[in-house]
Amino acid sequence: MIQNRESLANKVSVGSKEAVVSIRNLKKSFGSKHVLSDINMDLFKGENLVVLGKSGTGKSVAIKCMVGLLTQESGSLKIFGKEVKDLSEEDLKSLRIKVGFLFQSAALYDSMSVEQNLEFPLTRVLKMTDKNEIRHRIEELLEGVGLLDAIDKMPSDLSGGMRKRVGLARTLIMKPEIMLYDEPTTGLDPITSREISELILEMQRKYHTSSVIITHDMACARITADRMLVMSNGEFMAEGNYEQLENGPNELVRSFFK
Amino acid sequence: MTDSPTIWTKHFAAAGDQMIFMGAFFRNIFRSGFEWNELIRQSYIIGYKSFSLVGITGFILGFVLTLQSEPTLKAFGAESFVPSMVAISVIREIGPVIIALICAGKISSSIGAELGSMKVSEQIDAMEVSGANPVQYLVVTRILASIIMIPLLTLMADALAMLGGFAASNISNEVNIQLYFSKAFSALGFADLIPAVSKTIFFGFAIGFVGCYKGYNSDRGTESVGVAANSAVVSASLWIIVLDAIAVQLTSVFAYN
Ligand SMILES: Nc1ncnc2c1ncn2[C@@H]1O[C@H](COP(=O)(O)OP(=O)(O)OP(=O)(O)O)[C@@H](O)[C@H]1O
Numbered sequence: 411m412i413q414n415r416e417s418l419a420n421k422v423s424v425g426s427k428e429a430v431v432s433i434r435n436l437k438k439s440f441g442s443k444h445v446l447s448d449i450n451m452d453l454f455k456g457e458n459l460v461v462l463g464k465s466g467t468g469k470s471v472a473i474k475c476m477v478g479l480l481t482q483e484s485g486s487l488k489i490f491g492k493e494v495k496d497l498s499e500e501d502l503k504s505l506r507i508k509v510g511f512l513f514q515s516a517a518l519y520d521s522m523s524v525e526q527n528l529e530f531p532l533t534r535v536l537k538m539t540d541k542n543e544i545r546h547r548i549e550e551l552l553e554g555v556g557l558l559d560a561i562d563k564m565p566s567d568l569s570g571g572m573r574k575r576v577g578l579a580r581t582l583i584m585k586p587e588i589m590l591y592d593e594p595t596t597g598l599d600p601i602t603s604r605e606i607s608e609l610i611l612e613m614q615r616k617y618h619t620s621s622v623i624i625t626h627d628m629a630c631a632r633i634t635a636d637r638m639l640v641m642s643n644g645e646f647m648a649e650g651n652y653e654q655l656e657n658g659p660n661e662l663v664r665s666f667f668k
Numbered sequence: 669m670t671d672s673p674t675i676w677t678k679h680f681a682a683a684g685d686q687m688i689f690m691g692a693f694f695r696n697i698f699r700s701g702f703e704w705n706e707l708i709r710q711s712y713i714i715g716y717k718s719f720s721l722v723g724i725t726g727f728i729l730g731f732v733l734t735l736q737s738e739p740t741l742k743a744f745g746a747e748s749f750v751p752s753m754v755a756i757s758v759i760r761e762i763g764p765v766i767i768a769l770i771c772a773g774k775i776s777s778s779i780g781a782e783l784g785s786m787k788v789s790e791q792i793d794a795m796e797v798s799g800a801n802p803v804q805y806l807v808v809t810r811i812l813a814s815i816i817m818i819p820l821l822t823l824m825a826d827a828l829a830m831l832g833g834f835a836a837s838n839i840s841n842e843v844n845i846q847l848y849f850s851k852a853f854s855a856l857g858f859a860d861l862i863p864a865v866s867k868t869i870f871f872g873f874a875i876g877f878v879g880c881y882k883g884y885n886s887d888r889g890t891e892s893v894g895v896a897a898n899s900a901v902v903s904a905s906l907w908i909i910v911l912d913a914i915a916v917q918l919t920s921v922f923a924y925n
């Protein structure tokens with residue numbers, strides 16, 4: 411049974427939990443290409459929400475709308491109860507400090523060393539000035555992703571998986587309240603992949619971070635997911651926890667788990 | 669016929685985009701948290717990258733100009749005017765324009781390519797999303813650095829052009845260096861130097877601005893990095909030639925009347 415939009419929207423808004431992100435009827439196209447046709451979802455405080463979906467269905471576009479990198483055509487997208495597209499420049503900035511975004515491409519600053527990459531948001535955004543404190547925080551985060559010895563390397567000297575982990579450290583260093591992970595474990599070996607998944611769980615436990623995790627890695631999904639959504643043709647077509655979806659009635663959904 | 673409105677709309681839209689980008693540049697100069705270190709780093713990069721190219725060009729400019737004009741002026745018995753002729757033409761006109769065109773090729777394109785690849789690899793988005801200000805960090809510093817460095821590079825090239833001229837005069841007959849330079853500068857006044865230097869400031873702005881604009885607004889996809897670099901050179905060169913024409917008109921109205 412494919413749940414229809416109405417019941418999906420209703421289902422997620424029911425319950426006592428507080429929604430930190432809430433999206434209704436979100437639409438986005440590029441020119442004549444319709445990418446998101448009707449997105450409805452809520453992200454509740456402290457939960458890990460895993461989003462599955464075939465390549466090119468618009469998962470990255472959806473989370474880019476959440477941080478105001480892209481603007482939707484219609485529909486509403488609220489974070490902490492405020493409509494993102496109506497925020498002033500200052501408000502958008504303070505929202506972005508609370509929302510961490512891991513890019514699918516890691517997006518490390520090429521001209522800076524790993525240390526400078528992690529330092530960038532600390533000095534520019536949090537305006538930290540204490541050198542020792544900055545260094546301490548950088549080392550703590552790099553240790554968390556297992557890359558302390560790469561601290562002085564340049565991004566061009568890192569492997570794809572290492573870049574991903576540095577990108578993750580650079581985002582987590584801001585201790586965001588909401589984390590948007592765009593394929594955090596893609597391109598990593600199973601062991602590192604597992605470590606990253608554990609790290610995501612640890613963020614949730616330690617800081618009560620609410621996360622959206624886009625992934626194709628079912629091992630990561632199994633470890634991290636409290637709830638899962640499946641995107642297809644620009645809308646969410648199924649919702650449930652790992653077991654529900656794995657054993658669900660829909661062939662397409664089940665095929666993700668094989 | 670049906671195409672012309674869309675072409676015009678495109679041009680107007682692009683012009684509007686550039687005005688908005690320029691506005692963002694000026695607004696961000698005065699924001700708190702000015703990136704002094706990055707400004708110094710960029711100035712160093714621009715100066716260092718173009719130092720030898722600009723220097724060699726300047727020297728050869730003076731050298732060739734002297735060699736070319738000496739026989740002609742000799743026929744009129746006026747070879748003693750060679751130093752001042754070289755000084756006037758290089759410092760007033762040829763120096764600033766040639767050096768700016770060379771820097772358009774060297775600096776605009778590398779800024780365009782650098783920011784273009786940062787855009788494509790989502791680094792600019794990453795800065796924005798982290799709550800930092802990419803215009804302040806990337807654009808303001810690069811434009812200001814070229815505003816500072818292009819005039820300095822041009823002055824250096826002017827000086828080397830004079831040296832080149834001196835070297836060329838020395839080939840045919842021995843010339844006293846003091847005599848050469850006193851002749852050269854006797855024909856030059858402040859009226860020549862001020863407009864010459866002030867237009868290089870505008871050239872510097874054009875070089876930095878066009879490079880940043882093209883790179884910062886490049887499309888997705890790796891081929892757009894090349895497009896950004898290439899179109900930065902083309903538009904920056906065009907800007908320089910147009911600005912020069914305006915500057916020449918303004919100088920002839922204000923300085924020589
Ligand atoms: N800025 C943009 N301009 C134009 N088209 C875009 C833009 N961003 C994304 N698209 C298009 O939107 C569609 C969805 O892209 P998106 O990156 O969201 O896919 P995805 O679901 O994240 O896929 P993947 O799993 O491969 O990362 C693609 O067809 C892409 O070409």
Ligand SMILES: [Mg+2]
Pocket residue numbers: 469470471514592
């Ligand atoms: Mg994606």
